[in-house]
Amino acid sequence: MSSLPSLLSMMSQLIATPSISCSQASWDQSNKGVILLLENWLSSQGFQCEVMPLPGQPDKMNLIATIGQGAGGLVLSGHTDTVPYDDDRWQSDPFKLEERDNKLYGLGTCDMKGFFAIVLDTLRDMDLSKLKQPLIILATADEESSMDGARALVEAGRPKARYALIGEPTSLTPIHAHKGIMMEKVRITGKAGHSSNPGLGNNALDAMHSVMSELMVYRHGLKEKYRDANFVIDYPTMNFGCIHGGDNPNRICGRCELEFDIRALPGMSNESLYQEIRNLLPAIERQTNTQIELHHLFADVPSFSTAKESDIIKACERLTQKEATTVAFATEGPFLNQLGMETLILGPGSIDQAHQPNEFMALDQIVPMQHVIKGLVERYCLTPSTENK
């Protein structure tokens, strides 16, 4: 095997290769540079590498790197993109890895390019020619914006393995569940007119009042019906985020828009929630003589849950000496679960530093993460028991 660069050299190269993904086109960049670095290093270690451009987005791509064969095995997964950055709030160059106070600073150090460098550095000491089940390194595109990379993998039905770990920053705590996210917009079109005579128009703000009342009743119903003690906020939430409508007090409001999000618990279906909300609207349309539409602002992310009894959850609880818990952020976990893999989220660095100026990974996260990776590769790929094949 040809030799790999040092851990810090790999991390610096990944950080120095911009791969911002953003729903604003002015920020959005290709992730090709990061994929090529990983492909190069993984190939040098004997992995078969497959670069998969996303449908209709040739400069965005996933990488599936596989070594070994079998129906079981392990996926170690991460996203290659980062969020945008506030240049004037960084104390150092976000694209230059800098070590200060036992921390590694740079955009993507903890979220989550650093994870790939740690994985590669761990594997260098392991004899991968002896694998009994496959080890797959998965690197995805656009997790921070659309999750289109993970969605494309579900479409393609790949990769397949028995277990998966996503190395998002969880301060080395195993995560077995998170809520889903959907973001929706209600648009009401009425009819404007002079305010002196209500009969001259159909007021979209009046109609929005009815919509919001119905949604609040619906929200209360969800809270009554669904509880999950695994979460700090143990019920599904709905937040009214913004409202825009009308122009002048002496005009009947002709148009009004409301944007809201819903964070569903595991076991709830985003699609059902959407349909139930849709079904509330026709009665209000009739009463108010308006037209009411419901639109997705973004494609939804399903809730994520892996059974706490799953072998990989138990194994990671032992390796970290920490009990599995839940988080308030969303990941690609539900998509990997849809592919049939028992998935958990566990990685170095803290989510408190992610998406912030001066993002860092503390150096003390590295060795314990390597211990987890080594333990999982041994358990599921090198010496798998019959139950784990």
Ligand SMILES: [Zn+2]
């Ligand atoms: Zn992330």
